[in-house]
Every structure is written in structure tokens, then in C-alpha cells.
Amino acid sequence: MLVNVLRGLCRLLFRVQVTGLENIPQEDRLLIIANHESFLDGLLLGLFLPKRATFVVHTGVLKSIFFRWWLKLTPHLSVDPASPLAMKKVIQRLNAGENVVIFPEGRITLTGALMKVYDGPGFVAAKTGVKILPVRVEGAAQSYFGRLSDAHPRKLFPRVTLKVLPTTEIRIEQHGHHAPLTAKQRRRIAGEAMRNIMQHMLFKTQQSKTLFEALLDTMEKYGAKTHIIEDMNQVEDTYQEVLKRSLALGRIATKVSQPDEVVGVLMPNVTNTLALVLGMTAFKRIPAMLNYTAGADGMRNACIAAKIRTVITSRKFIEAAKLQETVAQMSDLNIVYLEDLRSQFGMLDRAWLMGYALLYPRAAMEPATAEDTAVILFTSGSEGKPKGVVHSHKSILANTHQILAMLDFSPTDKFMMALPLFHAFGFTGALLPLLNGIPLLLFPSPLQYKLIPEVIYDKGCTVFFSTSTFLSNYAKYAHPYDFYKLRVVFAGAEKLNEEVRKIYHEKFGIRILEGYGTTECAPVLAATRRWQTQWNCRQFFRGFNIS
Template sequence: MFRTLMTTRRFAPLFWCQFFSAFNDNFLKNALALLILFQVSVRGESSGGVLVTLASAVFIGPFFILSGLGGQMADRYDKAVLAKRLKFAEIFAALLSVLGFWLHSVPLLFAALGLFGIIAALFGPIKYGILPDHLKREELTAGNALVEAATFLAILLGTITAGLAMAMGGHALGLGAGLMGMAVLCWLAARMIPATGEGAPDLHVDRNVARSTAELLRDLWSDTRLWRGSVIVSWFWLVGVVILSLMPVLVRQTLNGTEIVATTLLAIFSVGIAVGSGLASWLASGRIVLLPTPVGAVLMGLFGLDLAWTVSQVSPAVGEPVGAWDFISGGSGLRIAIDFFGLAVAGGLYVVPSFAAVQAWTEKAKRARVIGAVNVLTAAFMVAGTLALAVLQGLGLSTAQLLGLVAVLNLIAGAVILVTLPTNPLRDALSILFRAFYRLEVKGLENVEKAGPNAIVALNHVSFLDAPLALSLLDKEPVFAIDHGIAQRWWVKPFLKVTKAMPLDPTRPLATRTLINAVKSGETLIIFPEGRLTVTGSLMKVYDGAGLIADKSGAMVVPVKIDGPERTIFSRLKRDQVRRAWWPKVTVTIMPPVRLHVDPELKGKNRRRAAGAALYDIMSDLVFETADIDRGVFAALIEAGQLHGWRRTALEDPVSGTMSYARLVMGANILGRKLQALLPDAKKPVGLMLPNANGAAVTFFALASAGRVPAMINFSAGPAAVLSACRAAQVDTILTSRAFIEKGRLGALIEGIQGTLRLIYLEDVRAGVTTGDKIRGFLEPRRPLVARHGSDPAAILFTSGSEGTPKGVMLANRAMLANTAQVAARIDFGPRDKVFNVLPVFHAFGLTAGLVLPLISGVPVYLYPSPLHYRIVPELIYGTNATVLFGTDTFLTGYAKMAHSYDLRSLRYVVAGAEPVKQATRKTWAEKFGLRILEGYGVTECGPVLALNTPMFNRFGTVGRLLPGIESRLEPVPGIEEGGRLAVRGPNIMLGYLRA
């Protein structure tokens, strides 16, 4: 997210504007401090310390006086316009500071510092008000982290630059050029900030700053949550100003260090703030999580106590001031540096979540004023802290005592914040745990808010971690709908005690009515429509009761997909179903809210069933819509190997035996590199004429890896049809095999095409593979040789349809992967299955459904070259324990006649297409094998599958329901009363036709 923000105009100009501005502020402030301490004659060292403290007060003072006015102006006018004008005025403040350095005039420099403070006070509400205007809610924490990190990076660079400049004599020309250059860059960056519009165009800007400031503070006080968040933020800046004010005095008076030592400690502190800010953003994962704040306060206290103790033990130094290396190399110096770093990391961890929360909780129309009020409160804390520090210094308290006092106050603050935390500590803790251990990534979090206050959040159920994960996602305290039987188990009861849960019992209608009323009253309901943990890894049955709640309550349904926890020990999937991992990455994808649509004419049991079916459609759409289809087919194969294990069997045929994912990917890349040399024109399609065998799959994926488009040649069509197809696709080269031509008795076909087409035999290519090629293939990373995108062509298939002449159908990678995702969203099959594919890969169903779909799903494929071997195929199904068979009515009838009644015992799914399934075929399969045939419908142009019967929705004599993501309409055709012309649209549709 950091990289995305830094490359978008919504954030980058503001980032650089505030960075350059903060650099100038801190350059001037630190140069002035060093000028006072090391070059200006003063009456005593203690007076110098007080004067440095006074400089901080001069800079901070305007924040207390003008932040309210700045907030009103930022809400009234366009914030981008105000930023441009303020940064233009800052150039003149820089000119005054140049004059001050030229004359070595402390009063002039104090005046310039005051002007910088005035501009910063007016700019503060603009800066933090623009963030929520241009950033999404889930980007706020990251945006604030970058702003805080940049602020302290500017402090670091400003401090280093000031220290080096003063150490080299503090020449006015160099100091002035630096200040002016940064001021101009700041103004140029401000000019690039996009317009925000007027937040409250009717707002009256009160020029009485005392009255407007008091009014803003009263408004802030009236909102308990915002007030607490503001106090939390203000405490950080109080601690920060005290620590940074003490640091130069600590270095000069206690540690006897040079300016470089002070610069080094400030650098360490600034880097620590940046690290802590980044850590806070990472832990929040785009959410408002406040638990890091009290943790950060306690850590600030602990590091502060150790720092105070270490400083108190330092012996008064005598002699020449020590340099940075001598300081760090000493035992106490290194410990002091570590304490400063830890203190800063804890500070970043503390402030970023709290400020992001204040921004997120504020209405847009008054956001800048609230931020202005926060700045007033912050300034008051800083001024109070600075004045208290000056008084305590005047009373003679040592630096160690002051550091110890701040540390103790931090410990007290941590305890108070934890007790009064505006958010749920349990929810925050869960969110942090998931982020820290499972690298939680949340996509689409803003969709929960779009659903309104009484949303129904419907999640797939993959592990026992799902409920805590769901709790960690929502800012509002949700109600859990939990199965009555599960709620009685002892290990669930502790979770029920700390959450709001209501039982869902299909046998008790009153329980369902209670949940409906809870949603109607404004509660957010979390429900797992499957009612149980998945034992297949896919979407299981959706209970009608869950759909009825959504229907009767009228609430929006927010579909949520959880990926990752199924690989943990907390799922019910076995090791042969999923590759176990202790800490897998967890991804939560939240889709836009939808409303359940049920025919208003339906009543009673029929309405309940229809509601359940509608919710099932929403959940299956969720599975499809969260699938990654905008990539190449070969990239999807590689991900399957990574997810399911490289040693897992991917392919098998009667001749070559088994082939693992590792061998398949390595072989495809080795062959692909050879084919790149043989096929230099990457834009020209390549014919692929091979039977169903491991070699065909390897060659198909080799071409995919090499960035070549395979045109799948139908070798049973005859020479004329093959030549016509090649002309249509502009194919002049065909990859094939001598062994295949010999065994397939295709000599006549070869004689008819070899004079026109170039034939490359895989045996010849294989003979050219050297040991070096194999070693390279073994050692190189598993990735495509040529990166492919979803819109790039994946394959060309041929169809004559009703026109007679073959034409090419070009399928994109996206279309092929979309069709596999559509089928996978409706069929619960997984790594325990095995597909027996007898349909030739030159047909769309044999390629997409029979080869690509199972391979990218972790399902092994047994490839057999002919579907016509009616006696052999059932025997092989029996021997391989295949669970999925694709076929046509003709093939299925042949298998049923020849098979023993026990041969097909392992089959779970028998899917038929291409022609209607006869009633006699269904009856034979049901009576002889106890299997029902799931009929579907598809066309090559659609990837090919359009509709499919499934175990959950199966009606004999139909082709089932349309798959997810497909839109359709039926156009009337003159003369046809029943039916019409079917028009479809979806991501699985072809790129277009190729004609001769």
C-alpha cells in the first residue's frame, strides 16, 4: 500500500509538500538551537538550555492560537488552494531567516521561526484534513504512517543538515540557499495537490481566534470518543517535544558531546519513529486498531526508565567533547542510543493508530475543524510540557530526573488509555494477532460501511479461526448467528461469553425470528451460511434459514471470502486435501453488498427454499469473483504447484506414467525455451497436433510459458479441414510426434499437409535437449519464460458450427481461467479427486474442463487418447480410482454397456455435454452404477461451459443453471414459439473469430 500511495497524485504531492515544509521548520529550529548553545555568547550553559526551550515554545505557540482558525478555513475553502497560498507565503518567512543567519541575529531568527510556526499552525488542519478527502478508509493508517515517518525523516535530515552546517561555520549563504530552495520546492509540490472542493461552503469563519478556538474545543469535548483520541495524540506530542528539547542539552551538558552526537541521536530517534509508524500501519492492515497505542505508551515508559537510569549513571565528562563514534562505542552511549531508538519506535506505534482513528471518526464537513481542535489541544499540551520543562530545569532537576518523570507518566498514561480505550481491545488484539502471525490482508473493507448499519456479513467457513477473524474485521460489535449444536460445545463457550451470539436452530423457527428482529433493529449479523466447516475445501450446502434471515430482514448481504486458514491445524481438511502450514497468509476479500431477490409471489416453504437458493448464488458468485483470472494460464499452474505441493501428481497416462507439478513446470520451461528458438515469431500461432497424453499437456504449457499461442488441431478432421483451419488462424507450423502419427495411422493426413505446413517433431526437439538445459531448468525459478496477461490469447480452437467451414475461436487467458473458476464455484471437487479425461484436448471441453481446470485446482488428471475404447476406459477408471469423468451420451452409453457394475465405484461426478442425454442412459447409469449424470451445456466460443447441473441443483432433462458471472437474454425468433436466440455475456467469452 505504501508504494501505491507514493505513486498516486492523491497523496504524493501532499507528502512532499509537508516533507519539505517540516524540513525547513526543523532545519531552522535546530540551527537556531545550535547557534544558541555553541556559537552565541550567553551568560551560562543553563541559560542556553532555557533559551532553546523558549525557541520550541515560539514555534509551538501559534498552534495553540491559530489552529482553530486554520480548521475553519480548511472546511470553508478548498484545502488545496489554501495549501498553495500558505506555502507561497512560507517563501517570505524563509527570506527573513536568511537575513537572520546573515546577521547572526537571534531575534530575527526567533521572528522567522514564529512565522514558520504560524504557517504550520494554519497548514496542520489542511494537511490532515486532505488525507481523508483523498484516501480510502483502509488507506488512512498507511497515509498517516507515511506522514509521521516523513515528518520525523524531515526532522532527521533537517537536524543533520543543520548540525553539519553549523559545525562547518554556519555560513549564511549556504544556510539561506538551503532554506529558500526547500521553500520553493514545497510551494511547487503544493501546486500539484488535487482540489478537494469546499467541505462546508456555508460556514462562517470567525476571525476572533479566541472565540473560535474555545468553540472548537467545546465541540471536541462533546464527543467523548474524539476527545479521548485527541488527548492520546496530544500526549505523544508533549512527550516528543520534551524529549527533543532535552536532547541537545543532554548531549552538551551531561554527555559532553559535539553537535554531531546530538545529530546522531536525533537521527536514531527519527528513524525509530519511522519504523514505529510503519509497524503500526502494518499491524492495522487498513483498519482502525487502537490497541498498539497503550502498548506503545507502556514501551515508551519502559525505554524511558532505562534511559533515565543509564543517564544518571554517566560520570560527568571532562576535557574535549566526544565525537559520535566515541560516544556510540562506549557502553553507556550504545545503551542510550538503543533506548532512544526503542522510545521512538514505541512513539510511532502509539500515535499513528490514534490519529487515524480521529480522522476516520470525524464527519467530512467538520473534519478540518476537528483536526484544528486537535492541533489546539496538542499545542496546549506541547506548550504546557515545554513550560513545565523550563520551570523544572530552572528548579534544578537534572536531565535524568526529567527523563524518569516522563517515563513514569507514560506508564500511567498507558494504563489509563487501556482502561478507556474507545475500541474493543479483544477485537484489536485479534486483528494484530492475525496481522502479525498470518500476514492478514483485507480487501474491500469499505464495502461493509456501504451496506449500512444492519448488514448481514456472510462468510465461507473454512476453519475454527473464522469467527475470531470476522470479529477482528468490524468496527461495530456484531451479532454472531451460531449453530445451536456448536454453541453447546465447551471450547466454544469462552468465545460466546465475550461476544454477542444467538443460536440458529433449523428446528426452532423462533430462533430464526429472533435473528431477523435483531437485524431489523440495527444489529450487524455475522453468519456462516454453510452452517458447518467445509470438509471439501469448496463451497458446501447453504442452509435455507440463513437465506430466510436475509430475505425477511431486508438487509444488505456482504459476501466475504476467507482464504488461508484452511491450511492451518484449525481446519477439518485432511493432509491429502490441503498442504498444511503453521502460519499461512490469510486473505479476506469483502465484496460489495447485494440484496437478496426472491419472487414476491412465493410463500411458505417455497419462499424459504428460494431464499436459500438466492443466498447460495451470492456465495458461489463470491467464490468466482474472488478468483484470480487476470493472469496467464501457466502462472495459474505454477500457483497450483506452490499451493498444493510440487511433488504432488499432476498428470498420468498409460505410457509415460505419473508426472508431478515440479516435473511438469520444469519440462514445460525446458521445452518452451527450445520452442522459442524454433518459433522466433511470437505473434504467429503454432499448431499443436497431439493426442491426450502427458506430452500434449507439457507442450501446451511449454507454448504458454514461451509466449506462443497454440492452435489445437483436430487430427480426425482430414487434410482439407486441417489446412482450412490453419489458413483461418494463419498457422504455418505444427508441432506433432512421429510416434503419434505412426500409432494413430495418420500417414495420409501428414502427406496431405506437409507440403503446405512446416512440421516440427517433438522427438527431434527432445534430442536437442542437453544436460546443461536440464540443469538450467532445474535451477531456474519457477516462472513463465514470457509474462502473460489475462487479455493475451491462450489458445485457438476450431469450430465449424452451422457454417461448415472451420473457423478459429481465440480464447484469452482470462476467458479460460474465468470458465474454470465458474465451474469450480459450483462443483465441490479438490485434491482428493482425480479426473479421467478421454475428451480430446483439441475440443474446448477436453482442454478447459478436462485439463486446465483440474490442474490449476490441484486435481490430478489421467489422460487417455481415445474415448472410443469402451472396454478399456472402465477398466482404467477402476484401476486409477478416478472420481470425475467427462463424456457425451454416446460415450457414456458405450461405457455402461461394457463396464462391470463395480468398475465405476470410485466415480463421484459424471458430467455430460455436446448432445442431450437420453433417458435410457440415465436409467442405466443410475441402476447399474448408482450414479446420476450431471448434464451441462456449452459452446467453444464461451470457453466452453455455460450451464451445468450440480449435486445441489440438478433437474433431469435440463442443462442446469447458468454459471456465475454470465449474463443472458433470450431473443425471440420468428416462427419459434418456445425458446429463442440465446445471447450471453461474461468474462469467459472468446476474443473473436479467425476466418480464412
Template sequence: MTGLAATLVVFALAAFLFAGYRVAAHRGVSWPQGLALLKLRALFRLELPDEDRDGDQPAPARATIHIYSRQSGLDVAVLWSLLDRSCLHFLTPADRTSASLFAFRLLARTADLDAADALEKALANGRSVTVPVPPDIEPSAETLERYAALAESARRHGALIRAWHVRGSVHSIWSARPSAEAPRRLLPRFRLGCSSALDPTDPAPPANGAADPQDRDRIHDLLAEARFKSNDLDKTLFSAFRDSADRYGSAGPVLEDALGGKLTYKRIFVGARALGKRFSGMSDPGEALGVLLPNANAVIVTLMAIQSAGRVAAMLNYTAGPAAIVSALSTARVRTVLASRAFIEKAGLETVVSAIEKAGVSIVWLEDLRESIGPVEKLLALINWRRPLSRTEPGDPAVILFTSGSEGTPKGVVLSHRNIHANAAQAEARIDISVRDRLFNVLPVFHSFGLTGGAILPLLYGVRLFFYPSPLHYRIIPAVAREVQPSIMFGTDTFLAGYARTAKETDFASLRLIVAGAEAVRAETRRIYAERFGARILEGFGMTEAAPVAAVNSASHSRDGTVGRLLPAMALRLEPVEGIDEGGRLFVSGPNVMLGYMLAGEPGVLKPLTGGWHDSGDIVTVDGDSFIAIRGRAKRFAKIAGEMISLGAVEMMVQNLWPEDIHAAVAVEDKRKGERIVLVTTRMPALREELREYSRRFGATELMVPGEIINVPEIPVLGSGKTDYVSAQKIADEWVSSHRAGRKTGASD
């Protein structure tokens, strides 16, 4: 028996050595590198980038600086197993003395991180190098300078630059992060992300040997791209959440709501499995189920149950009114709506329920479903919580959201599992979040910002989430925030300004970051949160069709007056617009851009995008540093005396004059000039002469001064927090119509 065991050991060792030789020959690396790659695959289930998995990528003809965000002491070993055997690896002081890297240091070519001469010499000799940088998503000023220096070295020697990211290694016992930020696992799964190659000489650098000011941003973008690509997007939302449960499940409750309920990942999945079984019995595979629920724990359990059952969640805007909800149900061919009886009674939505039932759509009360689930079903759900009930694909529809209708008839936006997962991964590659954070979400999940940013993003990356049911409770929310102590909050300018008016200085003291979107953030709102609460507002930009985030400012890359820079893996193009000299109409593409629309005229029919590009309908400018500034909606330009005037720019001018009030600019017909601008404002009084005088100092043209000013107690807003321009337009039209009628009556008298 001993002899047999020894024979088996020798045979296994020989097989391992031979397999290492085959891998090394296939990938063009040394035998020890091939053996190391085999071990990494066996121990950490290392997944390589898609384009590199088969090993048929030719080695770069030029020397390359391989930059990687050092997540752990194993990252350099992963890169060594893959890259050219002559590559020089620069090591941090910790890696220079690490016992786990002893064999690596014997076999690889290494140098101290601070040995600048070694870098220059290696590149001059045509050898590639690997260089670690700090693991922070938001680089410090010192790190940005390091990026610039590396770009200069690459430019001098004609080298390329490529970024890498080893996802999962931060959770190993060799992690570079404290355990409070990255929960440890003995053998976590590794997945390698690789960016495209950057040639620092293209475009040509500035003349006279000056440094290129964009070097820092270009390398920062490479690292964000690598981080994004290290995510496995070939997963359904159910599978992605299950992976998060494995990764962060030991951290305790991750979801909490205003009712006091607390759920761990496992409890979410057990409930989803039990409910999903019932959803499967009342619907067909791929069918859309309406979700009429507030921000509460139940909405996440219901969403996961729908995904487990292989159905599609049609998120219904309960603030839109009965007619709009019935229209949405028809557009998505929804036969069943999932709702909470307690929520309907508390929110006073009985008329909505009545309209839904009159339309022939069934309502299933979650309270009744939970009561009907017996002990055996609960036990089976506990046993099988990791397994979805139905098989779906990442490219299948997962969610249908409905456009806000701020400027027209709402449409159904169909988002796949991959769309939503990709957008969360894109945001995580740009915004620094960790399990230390707690996100306070008041934005409703029927809105794409509230769903992806406020619910899916935090739960995919281990951030504790607190749900509050309504963003309109301006007096209550600051007090709740004082108790919850969140570090991150999402919101819109309208909501944030409302909270600030009632908040005490200590209410938002715990916040380190506020991400605002859906509408422009006013300078006054930024000032208040910075001075009173010490919190910085980062403005982003998106649309439901992009799941929703397309661009965002960050702590290290921010520019007031812009919505930030495009997210990784996205592309944009600008098309010229007649009458507008600067900027153009924005089109976007990327893995987060929707599958297509469902329209009321053809219920249930998916209208896919043409060529993968979505027309945002926004007029934007993009500066030399790639920051995007919104000039306005294409539909929100007035044509006055042959000139195109941005209504958004008018609002910005008025906001600068009267920062403590809310304003909406719309256009009405004018027989003499084509159109004229009407300002709907909460300013009381709002004097046109004061505005005209300020416009001269502001540098505005006479055409930008509103022809009429209408005072209102409040500006109408949608449930998402955006200005309701349809209602504002009606106010203006009715006011102008009544005043015209009054003038005619006066003239006849």
C-alpha cells in the same frame, strides 16, 4: 545492546499500534479490529475483495445477514476484522471453545449458532450478523432449509443478505475439512470473496405470507458467487498453476497417462521450463504454436511450456482431416507445429503431416527436442522452474481452439488466460471436487470441454488427472476405468452410451459423478448408468466461445431435461425468433466469454465481440427456477408449411421411441412445403408408421414426423463426440437426390 533491543521492540510495537489505529480509522472499525486485520494481512497475506480494498465502500444503511461458508475456524475472525463493530457473530460449537479464538470472543459480540431469538433480536434492532454454513459446495436438504429460514428472517426485518468466502483458510491448521481433502500449510495465503447484496423483498415475496420457493436457490447462488470471486483471476495460467503447485504439490503425482507416466506438479514445471526455452528460440512473443498431440502427459507439459514462453497454443483437431488442419494453421498464422513422432505413427496421421509440410509449416518433434536438452539446461530448468520465461498478462491470448464445424466452416476461437481460469473457477464454485478425487479424461484437449474441464480444472484444484488418448476405444476404456478407479468422469452422451454397451457392472463402480456435455443426454443413458453403475450423470451446456461451460446441473440443483443453471458471474439474454413462441435465441456474457474470433478470410486478425455478448445460436427456454432447456440450434429448425419445427425436438421424440439407437434429424428442400424432415438412424428397421403412431401419444404435431427415414450402420460423429450434422446432411441430400433421380428414371421408363 540489550537497551537498544528493548528500544527497537518498543518502537516496533508502537508502530504496530499506530498502524492499527490508522487502519481502524480508515475502515470505520474499532482499534482491535484494525490490529487484527494487520495481523491477518501479515501472517496470511490476506487479500480483500477488489471493491473493498481501499476501504472507501460506505457501510450498508440496512442491517445485513452475512453468510459465509465456514472453511476454517479463522473465517469468523477475518469477517470480524472488516465488518461493523456492532455486528453479532454466531459461532459453531467448535468456535465457541477454540483456544485460537479466545481473544476474538473477548472483544467481539458473539452468540450460539442455534440461538434463533438472538438473530431476530439483533435484526430487529438494526444490527448486522454473521452466520456460518457448512463448507460443502453441494448443500444438504437441511442446509437449504436453513437458507430459506435466513431469507425469511431478513424479509421480516428488511435486512440484506451477503455471502463471503475465505479462500485458502481450508488449508490452514484450523481447517474444517479433513487433511485428505485439504492439504495443510502453516501459513497459507487468504483471499476474501464477497457476493453482491441480496434484498429478499425484491422481487416481492408470494402473497399470504407464503415462503418464497426461490430463497434457497438465491442464497446458494450468493455463496457460489462469493466462492468464485475469492479466486484471483488476475493471473496467467502459468501463475495459477504455480500457485496450485504450492498448494497441492505435497500430494505426490497429480498427472498420469495410459503409457504409465506419472508427473508431479514440479516435474511438469521443470519440463515446461526446459521446453519453453526452445519454444522461445523458434518463435516470436505472442506467436501461435500449433499443438498436435493426444491426451498424454506430454500435452500438459507442452501447454505449460508455451505459456511460460509467452506464446499461444493453437490446439489442432487431428481427427478433422488434412484440409481442415491446414485451414486452421492458416487462420491462426501458425508457422510451427509441435508433434510427437510416436503419436503420428500410431494414429496413422502421415497424410496430415504431409499436408502440413506442403503448406510451408514446420513440424518440430518433441522427441528430438527432449533428446537435445543437455544436463546444464535441465539443471537451470530445475532451479528456475517457478519463473516463466516471458511476461504475459491475464487478458492476453493463451489458447486458440477451433470450432467443430458441425454446422459450418470452423473458426478460430481466441481465449485469454483469464477466460480459461475464470471458467475453471466458475465450475469449481458449483461442482464439489477435492484432492480426494481422480478424474478420468477421455475427451481430447483440442476440444474446449476436454481442455478446460478435463485438464485445466482438475490441475488447478488438486484433483488427480488420468489421461486416456482416444474416446473411441469403447471396449478398452471400461477396463481401464476399472484399474484407474476414477471418482469423476467427463464425457458426451454418444461416448457414454458406447462404454455402457461393453462395460461390466464393476468397471465404473468407483464413479460418483459424471459430467456430460456437447450434446443432449438421453434418458436411456441416465438410466443405464444409474441402475448398472450407481453413477449420476449431470448434464451441462457450453460452447467453445465460453471456454466452454455456461450452465450445469449439480447434485443439489438438478432438473432432467435441462442443462442446469447459469454459472456465477455470467449473464444471459433471450432475443425473440420469428416463428418460435416459447423461448428465444440465447446470448451470453461473462469473464469466461472469448476475446473474439479469427476467421479464415482474415488470418491472424482478432475480431473482438461486440459489447461483450456472444450469440450462442441456440434457442432456449428458461423456467422460473432459472433452469435452461435447449430447444435446438437456430440453424437446426426446419420451416415447414410456415411453421418452425425443432430438429432437436424431433430427435428427442424418436429417441423416446427407440432409446437404444442413435438418431440425427436434418431438413431437406421440399417444393410443396418449403422443407421436410429426414431422419438418419441406426434403427433397423425404422418404420415410419410406428413413428407416426408414437408421435400421437408423444403429443407431437404431424409436421414433426420425418418424411423420410434413412438407415445407416452408425451416425457420424466429430472428434469431440458431437453428432456430425454436416456429414448427416450429406447422407440425407445424397439419398434424397438418388431417390428422386430413381423416380424420374422409373417414370420415363
């Protein structure tokens, strides 16, 4: 009776939804694992999962009167993670045929991302050979039962979803070892396998949506008045302002293009460029990000490959980048300047924007699915003429989710993005923070070797995506204190030079993380992680889909 009352109360207050119940097998002896978002997690799993299970709890939890009361209603096993024999009790329960629920992180998340995953649960799964049932807890971290910092939005009763995934197993193989594995090696391999399962769970349970829908969802989660993006105009724009610009620029783009038409975008790293891209996708126009450093022939080849007839750019940018001659050589294309298009945004358009689109943006956008084409990015041309790579909304967002499952970014961070938006690394690297509530600073050119370290210092940036070559040049001019706040420096697009790795460690105390990828992969395919001591191929993202 009491369980039914609690279940009804949680449904009412937290609007709990459970998906994937069909993935729960009939037989018992399951190891049920879940990410740990709040103090509510155990209660929710106990109330809404149909399997009766023993909950593994930290001995410290028993000090709470509330949890001691709740644990009277369900089987539980208190363990001390510091004890080397802690997992032995869990193995005994599983071997006795019981279902066991355990949180592999061992603590509630402080960042909203995956925390450290202990080796113990993975070792238990490998030792017993049981099936693992992953369950994603989503939304509980935003409640006051979570432990997120004040930078994260809080709600009294957020919507909570439990997503049950198909079962999996951990099998320890030799992995190229000639000698039999030691107990320590087996435990480490099992722990790594468990972390991979957890990361895969976070990635696979992301909701399919378009880029513009992702912007709207993020704005609703973090607040329309949250300052999120800044460029060298030194104006911090809120989500509300980004939405307003996106709708206005998207509306303007519809005046020179047709639905599903590929339109070239020749713009610098400024807020309006991202707003234009998002606005175009909202109205089913397909932005093709042109490389303005490729020259007239390179851009013309790109336009031919993507069947581009119209290019949107800015007179101010063309003059600043001294591209007048290059643009003049592209006279066979319809070059449209934003400065001219603004005059076409009349009274009816303003009324539409202020009286309808800003109030009901989901109704104002054109219907689209995550499988639709979102953007065309171009390869570097290292294998000949640049190739156009067609990316769906799903593939771009999937890559951001994969990166977030690997690295613990949060709203307390600030991204510095100097890589151009026409570059796959720069494009995804800019959307990742914008669509996840993380402040972003756009810088117009990665070639400002003296200025960029100063800007990173002045703006207090904590995350920096770049390349080995650029990082080498920044190190030549940077003061050792310029990068004092950087906690993640990520190098991609080319192999990281060992001398660059060494100088950042010795001069700045920074360990550079390295990524591998291609434009076709949106672009990150594999990456080192902050706690890794060496690269190994098992860090390739699982479940990757570029469709």
C-alpha cells in the same frame, strides 16, 4: 486493548490481508455472509471488519471453552439450526437495526469447496429486505483450525485473506408462478438465491493470473513432489516433473516460433501435450489445438482461420494414429516433430533449465497478463468450416473456477479424461484438475469402449467427463462394478439421451450430470448440480466473461 493485541497477533501469524473495505456501506443493518473455512473465521471477521456485528453461532460451539471466551468479547446469538424458529431471532436483531454475521453453510467445509447452503439465511435476507455483504475467507482452511482431509495440504500459519464484495439483495419474485407463492416456495427460492450469491462470491474473488502462473501457484500450494498426472505410459508425474517438461518444451517451441505467434499443436492425450501447451504460454506462444480427426482439409481450414504457419507434432503419434497421408497433404505448412527438436536442446539449454528456470520459474517466463491470448480452440464445424475461438488465460481459468464453485471436487478425487485435448470440453476438463491439485488420468482415445471402463475401475477414478454417445457405448461393455468409485459423471457436447440417463441409474447407480456450453464459452455455460432433481435455467453461470 485485548482486541488490538489479537488483531496484531493474527496479522503477524497469518499475515491477514483485507481487501474491498470500500464496499462496506456507512449505514448499519447489514447481513454479513461468509464461506466457512475454519474455526478462525468468526474471530477474523470480528477483528478485521470495521462494523460491529452480532455473530450467529451454533449452540454446539458454546461447548468449547476457547469460543466461549472469545464470544465474551463480541455480541452473539446462539441458534439451533434444527429449530424452525431459529431464524426468527436473527430477523428480530436485523429489524432492531443491528448488523448480523452468519455462515450460510452452517458448518466448516470438509472439501475446500462450498458445502450445503441452508435456506434460513436467504429467507432472513428476503424477509427483512436488508443489504447482504458477502465476504470471502481464503486460506484459513489450510490451517490446523480447518477440517479438511489429509489429502489437502496443511500449514501452521497460512496466509489468510478477507475479500469484501459489494452489497447485494434478495428479492423474491413470482418466477412464472400464477398462484401466490407458498411460504415453503418462498423459502426455497430465497435459499437458492443465497447459494447463487455464495457461488458468485467464490468465482469473483479468484485472482487473475496466467495458466503458467496458475500451475506455479498450485505447485506451491500442494507441493512439488505431489503426484498429479498420469497417461497410458503408466507413469505418475509430479508437479515438479510437469514444470520441468513445460519449461523444456516451451524453450524448444521458441526455437521454431516468434513471440505472440500462433502455433498449431497436433498431439494426443498425453502428459507432454499439456506440458507443451503450458510451456508455450509461459513464453508467449499461442497454442492452437488442431483436431486430428478432421482430415487434411479440416486442419488446413483451421490453420488458415488462425493464420498458422508452423505445426508441432510427434512422429510416434503420427504413426500410431496413421496420419502419415494426412500430414503429407499439409506440405504447405512447416511441420515440426518433437523428436527432431529434442536434438536442438543443447548443453546451454540444459544449464538454463537446471540452473535457472527450475529454480526461478517466475523469472524465466515471459511477462504476460491474464487478459493475453492463451489458446485457440476450434469449433466442431457443424455450421460450416471450423471457426477459431481465441481464449485468454482469464476465460479458461474463469470457467474452471465456475465449475469448482458448482461442484465439490477435491484432491481425494481422480479425473479420467478420454475426450481429446483439442475439444474445448477435454481441454478445460484436463486443466481443471491439474491446476487445482486433483489427480488426472489422460486416456488417448474415447473410442476404446471396452477398455475405458476397465481403466476407470483399475485406476479408481471418481470423476468422468464425457458425452452422451460415448457414455452409451461404455455402458454396453462395462461391468456394473467397473464404475463403483465414480461419484461424478458429467455429460456435455450434446444433449443427454434419456435412455443413457436411465441405464446409468439402473445399472451403475449413477446420476449423470448434464452441462450446456459452446467452444466460445470455454466451454461450460450451464450445468445441473448433484442435488438437483430437474434442470432449470437458473443454473447458468453468473458473471461469465469470455474476454
